[in-house]
Amino acid sequence: MTSKIKKIGVLTSGGDSPGMNAAIRAVVRACAYYNVECVGIYRGYQGMIEGDFKDMGPRDVKNIINKGGTILKSARSADFRTKEGRKLAYDNLTAAGIDSFVVIGGDGSFTGAEIFNEEYKFPVIGIPGTIDNDIYGTSHTLGYDTALNTVIDAIDKIRDTANSHNRLFFVEVMGRDAGHIALNAGIGAGAEEILIPEEDFGLERLVESLKRSKDSGKTSSIVVVSEGDKIGKNVFELKDYIEENMPEYDVRVSVLGHMQRGGSPSCFDRVLASRLGVKAVETLLEGKSNFMVGLNQDKVTLTPLEQAIKGQSEIDMELVKVSDIVSS
């Protein structure tokens, strides 16, 4: 390819997720493959503002494909939300000869990229990296598949002890305003009920369902609760409520927390990261900008950043029904 692009920056921004390192590696190596330079930008947009750059070649990203977190570090940058901050960033990029960048992150990071592109016509491509899978324009975000496996591993362990004691557990999982993690990991973990933001379940239906579960001979139960669910009570309040209304249950709570954000990425996430990283570089080299690379129907596709930001990632209602059936 002949292209005006000569030096591509790469950064990770916002919450980190497994697969970000694999994506950095793919961007760096695709640059080498296509004979353009590559520069790592540390700590997201904040590092762009502070000029925290490092030239990167293929050997700088060896043995990171299987590592969680991000070697470029990540941060949220208040300064980048200001005109002055973005000006500094632009000056630093230009001074370093960087003429485009790939940002790996969520919709907040994409919004920053879009505004920057608008102001400076600076070529930019986004790679969706978040465990929450809450980005429009891709069936899978980087880290989502890994997080699902982390969650079911944890719940498998919890079920061992739940079964031994005939207990009811409320397990809170991440996902922000999206129920993807809860719904899929809930099915995968064999949860009796799954509370997600997309469905207003209601306390009465929960009690109803737990009663039916008990009547059907189940001696222990797991209820997976998305951190963003709309039932109006947090997991600890849910525990109190159930213990009051169903004294036959011995209830426990587990909030899985930040371990969901780490860990060695699954094969799926490593392959996805490799595909998206390569495509991001190729897209810049083709002279395009302002797109998010994503996965749709198993193919790598482009979605305008604006759509990715504004669009709504929806859960698959087929799965809600499947969950009802297999938890019977």
Place this chain on the structure above:
Amino acid sequence: MTSKIKKIGVLTSGGDSPGMNAAIRAVVRACAYYNVECVGIYRGYQGMIEGDFKDMGPRDVKNIINKGGTILKSARSADFRTKEGRKLAYDNLTAAGIDSFVVIGGDGSFTGAEIFNEEYKFPVIGIPGTIDNDIYGTSHTLGYDTALNTVIDAIDKIRDTANSHNRLFFVEVMGRDAGHIALNAGIGAGAEEILIPEEDFGLERLVESLKRSKDSGKTSSIVVVSEGDKIGKNVFELKDYIEENMPEYDVRVSVLGHMQRGGSPSCFDRVLASRLGVKAVETLLEGKSNFMVGLNQDKVTLTPLEQAIKGQSEIDMELVKVSDIVSS
């Protein structure tokens, strides 16, 4: 639904794979949900011939969603290839009041189902279960995603020791005549080269590539070799060949073997199994027969068994290119 189907049999056949238990659970519970009876058939078609049946209700499949293998056992049945064997099977099914069945297995198992259906007009639905992902009509077979994770875990460990000693490893993975496992796990494990049946790589290109790898500063290398590759030498012969032609390399071989077929299924495989199991039952209840349920572009679809058997599952050539780029 109103339907003539009253009692559904379920069996696992051929090589086992992670997720088969989750699929059995989904079939059993979907039967309960739709108020039809369900019967487990042990040891595949052989158990059908021997009348090795057991009535199954929702509680019989508790706590199996996370278990590898198959609680119904599996086997290859020579008898079912004979007209007499199939007659016995039919008589047993009929005597037990079973009026349809769901078979979880690979194309050999589907062929048996199709012949049986042809002879006896017996309603049957197939669920693709094999780690090899070599079935037409579904982007993913049950167990494939789990096997990929098993393989990269093993190669991550091998890389630890390869790096410490600056060694070259040939790692043989499963997949029969298909390179899906090798290609995806090879990318995921950061392999320097991947030898698959779909690509005639040639020994010279391998030597070439390893030399380039060495020159680029790599101190250790992993070459992933599919068991069905066409390079004309097995992994041990490859080792000898490279040691002769590239004495600078200290070469080791690892054949991952049957551990790839076991283990607790990944979240992806558990959810897929749940979806396919439910859909298999629903399809029978809708009066349909002779289909395989599968996943296409993230949706559950039906493919005529005949096509599933005859069609060719192809690898994604985009991935071959991605592999070349990211291993640079």
Place this chain on the structure above:
Amino acid sequence: MTSKIKKIGVLTSGGDSPGMNAAIRAVVRACAYYNVECVGIYRGYQGMIEGDFKDMGPRDVKNIINKGGTILKSARSADFRTKEGRKLAYDNLTAAGIDSFVVIGGDGSFTGAEIFNEEYKFPVIGIPGTIDNDIYGTSHTLGYDTALNTVIDAIDKIRDTANSHNRLFFVEVMGRDAGHIALNAGIGAGAEEILIPEEDFGLERLVESLKRSKDSGKTSSIVVVSEGDKIGKNVFELKDYIEENMPEYDVRVSVLGHMQRGGSPSCFDRVLASRLGVKAVETLLEGKSNFMVGLNQDKVTLTPLEQAIKGQSEIDMELVKVSDIVSS
């Protein structure tokens, strides 16, 4: 051996822990090996009171050595604390021909066993099963080694995200009044500080230490907090305190919770369970009673139940110093 013992009961009691199933298996198979009968008693002492028994042979315990939880279920029994409850239990045991039992559990379970033995001269042996490692007379309790690995796996994941964001995490781990899990997993996870009940650390020293850590160039920190620590604040209060006094830190909290009690046991726990289960049966057959089998200096030994209950399991102060040194 010739012995008056003809039929041994086995039960799990109190909190469950990984390795209990492996111990049940060993007890059952040792009974078969020595030609005595074996009976599983469900739900701990409560099942003894309710006569919830099942004859067990070698095939009844197949494929459980690698399973977390306990197939015999566990429970805490208020009834067994009453004379009437124990009378019922004795009558049930006698009626079933059971002449001795092995109880797998913690000191509460041993206390029950000792009182029962005192009242009815009923031969009994204890096997220490708890993740907390807080039992005198054994260097390791069943499940402790597994729990340590579960904790470091979780903290490894948390560190991925801590590193990516330069954060401080307080991670609360189990252990009741003992710091074994916190101290060992803290060293294993590379924690900057470890708060255990056996050491009154003090908030000032914590602040001091975190400052030193920051000054030495550390960009992220993990503080492991035992649930029984004596610092006077729970993890959430600690977070608030540090954020107030060290605003340079972005602090997060993770309470690992019940996943620590489950999971497939480590090799160490499986072997230990096998050794203790065999020894428990052999000890009964030798006509002894009222002992706990345990591990001391790598050998299986006997400790009088009374001592096991009253004695104090102490942490190794060498480890406290090692922790200080390696976290520098």
Place this chain on the structure above:
Amino acid sequence: MTSKIKKIGVLTSGGDSPGMNAAIRAVVRACAYYNVECVGIYRGYQGMIEGDFKDMGPRDVKNIINKGGTILKSARSADFRTKEGRKLAYDNLTAAGIDSFVVIGGDGSFTGAEIFNEEYKFPVIGIPGTIDNDIYGTSHTLGYDTALNTVIDAIDKIRDTANSHNRLFFVEVMGRDAGHIALNAGIGAGAEEILIPEEDFGLERLVESLKRSKDSGKTSSIVVVSEGDKIGKNVFELKDYIEENMPEYDVRVSVLGHMQRGGSPSCFDRVLASRLGVKAVETLLEGKSNFMVGLNQDKVTLTPLEQAIKGQSEIDMELVKVSDIVSS
């Protein structure tokens, strides 16, 4: 401590094992704690001969406690077996101001250290690092506990498929001339038979045992074979032999191979590495030399290198009996 030791070298030598990085970290940080300098020596004795050194401070070993392999790389050095090689090594050490070293490795590495010490009176301490656990003077070598867990994880997976098909598997594990891995992992994996070098089992007894196993109702079997066993046939020949003599068995072979040498170390290995690393530095600072630090009866102890080299690490015959009993 006041001491003549001012600058300690640290190297890993021979086969690598999980926990070596944790030991390097402990040595480096103990040096910092006691205010002496520390130098990493790359690629074992070969790097000593080539002067491949790097000054190391506490931050150089961050985030390696959980990594398999060795950041210092390892190698076997033919040159160090020559007087000239050792002279070069001595000159390099002296030129760099290094006045003592800690070598992490097996008995071959210790032999090198001892000869070097004899020739140059150079203070040296050994840390036992090998998965084989074949070193006299320590109950556990670094990496052994991790390898046991790796092996049982693999065999758990193999058992899934063995059970599904009623098969017999021969699984070959590492251990050189010692049966520690085979014996302990065999018990942990619930193997029906375990073939170790320390016991001359005999083919007939194997056949006998498999027959008994079949008669007792077992439908699948795992036989763990140590790579150094004395039965006179390798695993592939064993397969042929059994298939000829017991045609009722469908036999498979799995050679676990080098994955046993890698992986993130277990908590046990990380803590052990931390203790031994600290003790190695303290021992040098106390003016002692020519010892191996090891674990005995849960305490860190010193064993003269000479004894460690000549002594025989023996297996615990109690375990052989336990294995017979629990596999019944």
